[in-house]
Amino acid sequence: MFAGLTRNDKLLFIGFTIAALAMPLLAWPVGANYPDLLQKFAIYGIFAIGFNILFGLTGYLSFGHAAFLGVGSYAAVWMFKGVTMNVIPAVIFGVMVSGMFAALIGFISLRRSGIYFSILTLAFAQMSYNLAYSVLTPITNGETGLQLSQDDARIIDRLFVEQGAGLPSTNLFGLEMSGYPGFYFCCVLLIIAFFISLRIQRSPFGMMLRAIKTNQVRMNYTGFNTRPYALTAFIISGMYAGLAGSLLAVTDPLAGAERMQWTASGEVVLMTILGGAGTLIGPILGAGLIKYFENIFSSYNDGLLSESFSFLPDFLNDTLVFIIGPFVGEGWSLLLGIVFMAIVIFLPGGLMEGLTRIHGWYRRRGGGDTRAADAASSRQAAE
Amino acid sequence: MAILEVNDVNKAFGGLKALNAVNLSVEEGTVHAIIGPNGAGKSTLLNCFVGRLIPDTGSVMFNGKSLLGIKPHEINQTGVARVFQTPEIFTDLSILENVMIPAFAKLDGAFRINAWKTVGSRGEVRDMAEKVLVEVGLHEKRDVISSSLSRGDKRRLEMAMCLVQEPKLLLLDEPTAGMSRADTNNTVDLLQRVGTHITKIVIEHDMHVVFSLADHISVLAQGTVIAGGKPADIKGNPKVQEAYLGGSHA
Incomplete structure (x- = not known):
C-alpha cells in the first residue's frame, strides 16, 4: 500500500491519520468537539479534497460541484429507502451514481476550458437544482426533500428484521451512525480519501494533471491526449463529491435540492482557495475552518454578544455590539468574506502558504543553512 | 529517402x-x-x-x-516533436519533471491512467530524462522550478523535452x-x-x-x-x- 512513497509522505499520512482520529480531542480547546460538527469537518474535508484534484491539480475551476454532492445524497437516501439502512451500499451507490453523472457533465463541459468551462459547470448545476424542484419531483420529492418513511420498501432489511414503530436509523451492520460512531465512519473515509489523493498526486497521472494545469498546449504537442486526463480528474472529483453527499445522508437521512445550489458550489471553491489550492492538506483545513466559522459565528446574536462583553462599561459594550453585530449570526458570511479577501490578497497560496511562511521564518530565526531549507520547504508545500 | x-x-x-x-x-x-x-x-x-x-x-x-x-x-x-519560437515548457514544474513528462508520453502513449504507482517507481523514465539533461547541460539544475530559468536555458530545456522522445x-x-x-x-x-x-x-x-x-x-x-x-x-x-x-x- 505504501510502496514507492517517500519517507516524508509516509510521515505525512501517519500524521494526518492520527490528527483525524484525534479530532475530537484537537477540536476541544475551540469548543468544536461535538460529533455533528466533527462529522461536517470530515465530510466537507472529503468534498474539498476531491474538488482540489480537479481545481488545484488540473486547473479546471468547476462552479457546479454541489450538483454531485446533491446527487450523492439523493442516491444514498434512495438506497436507504429501497434496500437497506446499512450505510455501505448507500455510500457505494452514491459514489457510483455521482461518478456517472460527472462523466456525463464532464464530457460536455470539458469541450471548453477556462471561464467557459466554469460557466458550463455552473449552468449544469443550476439546471440540476431546478430540475430537482420541478420535473424530477418523483425522484427528489421536490421542496420537501427526500425523506425516509414508514412504508419504504427496504427489501433487505425487511427480510431479516421486524420493522419497528418509528423510522429506522442508518447503521453499519447494526452500529447506529449517530454521534461518535457516525463521526468515526466519516473520519475513516476521510483518511482513505486523503490517502487516495496522496497517491494520485505522487503518481505519473497526477504529474500529467499538473502539467495540464501549467501548459495544455505543450501537453498536446508532447503527445498527450489531454481531454481524457481532464475527464478522469473530473469524474474522480465528482465521485469524491458524491461520497461527501452520501455521507451527509448517512448522518442525516434526508436530501434536499438546496444542497445543489450555486452557493454550495461556491463554498467548496472558497474552502479550497482558503486552505491552499493544489496542496494536500490545505483544502481540508479550509473546509474545517469554514464549517467551524459557520457553526460558531452563525449561532451568535446581539444578545449573546452583549453578554460576552458584559464586563465592559455599557457604552463600550453597546458600541462593540453595534460594530460586531452585523458580522455574526445571519451576517456571518460577511465575516467570511472579509477573511477570504484578506487571505487572497495577502496569502494567495492560502493557509498553507501562511504555514510555510511561518515555518520559514522560524527556521531563519533558528539559523543554519536557511536558503536551501526554505527552498525545500516551499517546494514541499507546493507539491 | x-x-x-x-x-x-x-x-x-x-x-x-x-x-x-x-x-x-x-x-x-x-x-x-x-x-x-x-x-x-x-x-x-x-x-x-x-x-x-x-x-x-x-x-x-x-x-x-x-x-x-x-x-x-x-x-x-x-x-514528430516541435520546439516553439517562445519556449513552451511546464513553468510550475521542476526541470526533471519537465523532461520526464515527454518520456512518459513516449513510453505510455497518449493516455494511460497510472494513478496508484508513484512517479519514483518508474526508474527507467527518470534515467531517460537524466541522460538527456546531462547531454544538454541542465543536469545540475534538475530540481529547479523551470520558470526561474533564463531564456537560453528554457530553450535548452524545451529541446531536451523533445530529444528525450527520440x-x-x-x-x-x-x-x-x-x-x-x-x-x-x-x-x-x-x-x-x-x-x-x-x-x-x-x-x-x-x-x-x-x-x-x-x-x-x-x-x-x-x-x-x-x-x-x-x-x-x-x-x-x-x-x-x-x-x-x-x-x-x-
Missing part, C-alpha cells in the same frame, strides 16, 4: 495567401533549413506539419502517412530567436552535438546559424519556395539574394 514530403500545399487566411503551392522534400537524417523574409509563411508551413493548421489543399506525408487532419498529440506519437523528425521554430550571441553559439553547438541522427527542420533568421547547421536550405518568399539546394548553392543564387540576402542580412 524522403521522410517528409510536402506537395502543393496552399493556405489562405481570408484574402491573404500565406502558402502558395509549396513543395518540399526533407531527406532522412539531414538538417533542412527553411529561410525567408518576415511574413514569407515559414511558421505557417511548420504549423501545417504539427496539426495546428490544416492546409486548404495539398498533402503533407510523413513516413508515407498523411499528417493532415490528425490531432497534434497523434502527430507527436508518430514521431523523435524521427524535430521541428525547430527559430531556436535562437531573442538570444545573445553566446547563447546562440551554445544552441548551435548543442544542435550539432546531440540527436545527430534525428532529421531536423529549422526555421531561422540568423544566417550564421543556418549555414553552420543546414545540409539543405529551402528559401521561402511570399508563400512560395523560390529556391532550394545546398548551402553553397543558395549563397550564390541571385534570386535568393534579391528576395532575402540582398537586404540587411547580407
Whole structure:
C-alpha cells in the first residue's frame, strides 16, 4: 500500500491519520468537539479534497460541484429507502451514481476550458437544482426533500428484521451512525480519501494533471491526449463529491435540492482557495475552518454578544455590539468574506502558504543553512 | 529517402495567401533549413506539419502517412516533436519533471491512467530524462522550478523535452530567436552535438546559424519556395539574394 512513497509522505499520512482520529480531542480547546460538527469537518474535508484534484491539480475551476454532492445524497437516501439502512451500499451507490453523472457533465463541459468551462459547470448545476424542484419531483420529492418513511420498501432489511414503530436509523451492520460512531465512519473515509489523493498526486497521472494545469498546449504537442486526463480528474472529483453527499445522508437521512445550489458550489471553491489550492492538506483545513466559522459565528446574536462583553462599561459594550453585530449570526458570511479577501490578497497560496511562511521564518530565526531549507520547504508545500 | 514530403500545399487566411503551392522534400537524417523574409509563411508551413493548421489543399506525408487532419498529440506519437519560437515548457514544474513528462508520453502513449504507482517507481523514465539533461547541460539544475530559468536555458530545456522522445523528425521554430550571441553559439553547438541522427527542420533568421547547421536550405518568399539546394548553392543564387540576402542580412 505504501510502496514507492517517500519517507516524508509516509510521515505525512501517519500524521494526518492520527490528527483525524484525534479530532475530537484537537477540536476541544475551540469548543468544536461535538460529533455533528466533527462529522461536517470530515465530510466537507472529503468534498474539498476531491474538488482540489480537479481545481488545484488540473486547473479546471468547476462552479457546479454541489450538483454531485446533491446527487450523492439523493442516491444514498434512495438506497436507504429501497434496500437497506446499512450505510455501505448507500455510500457505494452514491459514489457510483455521482461518478456517472460527472462523466456525463464532464464530457460536455470539458469541450471548453477556462471561464467557459466554469460557466458550463455552473449552468449544469443550476439546471440540476431546478430540475430537482420541478420535473424530477418523483425522484427528489421536490421542496420537501427526500425523506425516509414508514412504508419504504427496504427489501433487505425487511427480510431479516421486524420493522419497528418509528423510522429506522442508518447503521453499519447494526452500529447506529449517530454521534461518535457516525463521526468515526466519516473520519475513516476521510483518511482513505486523503490517502487516495496522496497517491494520485505522487503518481505519473497526477504529474500529467499538473502539467495540464501549467501548459495544455505543450501537453498536446508532447503527445498527450489531454481531454481524457481532464475527464478522469473530473469524474474522480465528482465521485469524491458524491461520497461527501452520501455521507451527509448517512448522518442525516434526508436530501434536499438546496444542497445543489450555486452557493454550495461556491463554498467548496472558497474552502479550497482558503486552505491552499493544489496542496494536500490545505483544502481540508479550509473546509474545517469554514464549517467551524459557520457553526460558531452563525449561532451568535446581539444578545449573546452583549453578554460576552458584559464586563465592559455599557457604552463600550453597546458600541462593540453595534460594530460586531452585523458580522455574526445571519451576517456571518460577511465575516467570511472579509477573511477570504484578506487571505487572497495577502496569502494567495492560502493557509498553507501562511504555514510555510511561518515555518520559514522560524527556521531563519533558528539559523543554519536557511536558503536551501526554505527552498525545500516551499517546494514541499507546493507539491 | 524522403521522410517528409510536402506537395502543393496552399493556405489562405481570408484574402491573404500565406502558402502558395509549396513543395518540399526533407531527406532522412539531414538538417533542412527553411529561410525567408518576415511574413514569407515559414511558421505557417511548420504549423501545417504539427496539426495546428490544416492546409486548404495539398498533402503533407510523413513516413508515407498523411499528417493532415490528425490531432497534434497523434502527430507527436508518430514521431514528430516541435520546439516553439517562445519556449513552451511546464513553468510550475521542476526541470526533471519537465523532461520526464515527454518520456512518459513516449513510453505510455497518449493516455494511460497510472494513478496508484508513484512517479519514483518508474526508474527507467527518470534515467531517460537524466541522460538527456546531462547531454544538454541542465543536469545540475534538475530540481529547479523551470520558470526561474533564463531564456537560453528554457530553450535548452524545451529541446531536451523533445530529444528525450527520440523523435524521427524535430521541428525547430527559430531556436535562437531573442538570444545573445553566446547563447546562440551554445544552441548551435548543442544542435550539432546531440540527436545527430534525428532529421531536423529549422526555421531561422540568423544566417550564421543556418549555414553552420543546414545540409539543405529551402528559401521561402511570399508563400512560395523560390529556391532550394545546398548551402553553397543558395549563397550564390541571385534570386535568393534579391528576395532575402540582398537586404540587411547580407
